[in-house]
Amino acid sequence: MKWTSATLNLSQVRKTFQSAGTVGKIFFILSAATLALFVLLGVGSYLQARVMTTSPVSSMKGLAASVTNQFFIDMLGMEVPHLHTDQKKFTFSQHNVFNFAFRFMTDINPRDPKSLIASEVPGMNVDKSTVLVKGSATNPSDPIDYNPNSDDLQGEAKLPQSTLATEPTPITVPATPTSSSGQPPKTAGSNIAFVYQTHSNESFLPELKGITDPDKAYSDKVNIISVGKRLAQNLEKDGIGAVHSETVYPSTVKNFEYPYSYKYSLKTLQEAMTSHSDLQYYFDIHRDSAARGKTTATIEGKDYAQVYFIIGGKNPSWKKNEEFADKIHRVLEAKHPGISKGIHAKEANEGNGLYNQNISPNNILIEVGGPYNTLEECYRTTDWLAEAISEVILNAKKVDAPLPAPKKT
Structure with missing residues (x-):
């Protein structure tokens, strides 16, 4: 009996040590996990601090x-x-x-389970933009991105052509542009501005009489290209050589996919830069997807489409692009308060995030109006926008101009 009792005691001791060992292992694992968590948080904080110097959204x-x-x-x-x-x-x-x-x-x-794959699938993750510079508009709002599917892009094709509204007559550019004083304007050089439209068939419901769904406000014939053309024509009137792209990507790109629109327009940019070596300024013209009340300002009894300036936070040099946009925004604010909705930044998880703005510090994306605006309202705003852009470019040229040679005595 004593031997049996001793055996049982040894067995209990062994179990006790085994239990203690198990608890020790669990404690060690939990301690290691806690340490790892704090290390990750520390690394994350360090990286966050580094990013804050390069990302507008983290500023x-x-x-x-x-x-x-x-x-x-x-x-x-x-x-x-x-x-x-x-x-x-x-x-x-x-x-x-x-x-x-x-x-x-x-x-x-x-x-949000969608976020598990959103970073890997273009266009799935669209959040609010970050306001870098606020405008004085009385209807402040964030720009809204809408990624249409193939059916939305085909909305116009399902309608008879007679349902399309007649496009307002674009401005006529004189053969020899003159300023308001009747004298030839100061020229900023030939072909230094390039105007293009990445989302080329973004259109406006008032111009598409058979379509009432804003998600289907797309057209191969009446679209944002007309606004870009108006901008280029106005720049030409001010003596700034401008090249305008009229490429409609959904119609010309084989196996077109909307999320890859900026890859298509990058090719357009590269071709333009090859053909026109003097290009220095690039303007990607879009329209927003918000309701009319968020994209329209009434000034002296007339309705104007409002503009957003969009900066890509994924671009390492985004601050330079913001500086260029800010110069134009300030001119607009000074002359026409309420037209600009300010400068907004978007990261990769809020849109494209780059917008091809890494090709030049003078490349900016400008949204003019929304699906409920008319082309005429967009044209009115574009005339003012061109005026502001011209002033910024001409002032830059004046600053960069070489000093006159000293007079010989």
């Missing part, structure tokens, strides 16, 4: 524009608990903090 200017009032209320709520009665909506609740940490490390939203 404090963008942060201040994007953080809601509720965020600041919840910060106060950390010290004054009665400010947040709904724990689920409390910004710093355990659930929300976990979601934030998870998204910070993985860029995946646990509440």
Whole structure:
């Protein structure tokens, strides 16, 4: 009996040590996981700090524009608990903090399964833009991206041609442009501006009488190309040589796919730069997808399409592109307050994120109006836009002009 009792005691001791070993292993694993989490957070914070110097969306200017009032209320709520009665909506609740940490490390939203593949599929992840420079418009809003499917792009093709509205007559450019004083304007050189339209068949519902769905406001015949053409003609009137592309990509590109539109327009840019070595300024003209109330300003009894300036945050040199856009925006604000909706930045997960702006610091994307605007309203705005662009370019040329040679004595 004593031997049996001793055996049982040894067995119990062995089990006790085994249990202790298991607990130790679990403790070690949890400790290692916790350490790894803090290391990842530290690395993430370091990388975030590095990115803040190169990304407009991560800048404090963008942060201040994007953080809601509720965020600041919840910060106060950390010290004054009665400010947040709904724990689920409390910004710093355990659930929300976990979601934030998870998204910070993985860029995946646990509440949105689509985000698992959104970064790999072009056009799936479209969020709000970041405001870099606010306009004085009384109807502030973010630009809206809409990625049409093949059926939307074919909306016009299903209608009789007689349903299309007649395009307003474009301006006529004199053979020899003159300024308002009747004298030839100061020239900025030949063919230094290039105007093109990546989303070339974006159209306007008032010009498409048979279509009422804004998602189908696309046309191969009456579209944003007319607005780009108007811009180029006005630049020519001001003595700025301009080249305009009239390529309609869905009709000319074999096996066209909308998410790859900027690859198609990049080829157009490269061909233009090869053919015109003097090109220095590039303007990609689009229209927005928002409601009329968000894209229209009434000035002195007339309706004008409003403009957004879009900067690609994926471009490493985005600040230079913003500087160029800001010069044009400021001229518009000074002369026609309310026309510009400001300068907005978009990252790769908010659109294309690059917009081919890496080819030049003077390449900007400009959205003119939306699907509910008329071409006439867009033309009115484009005349003012061209005036602002001309002033910026001519001033730049004046600054860059060589100093006159000293007079001989």
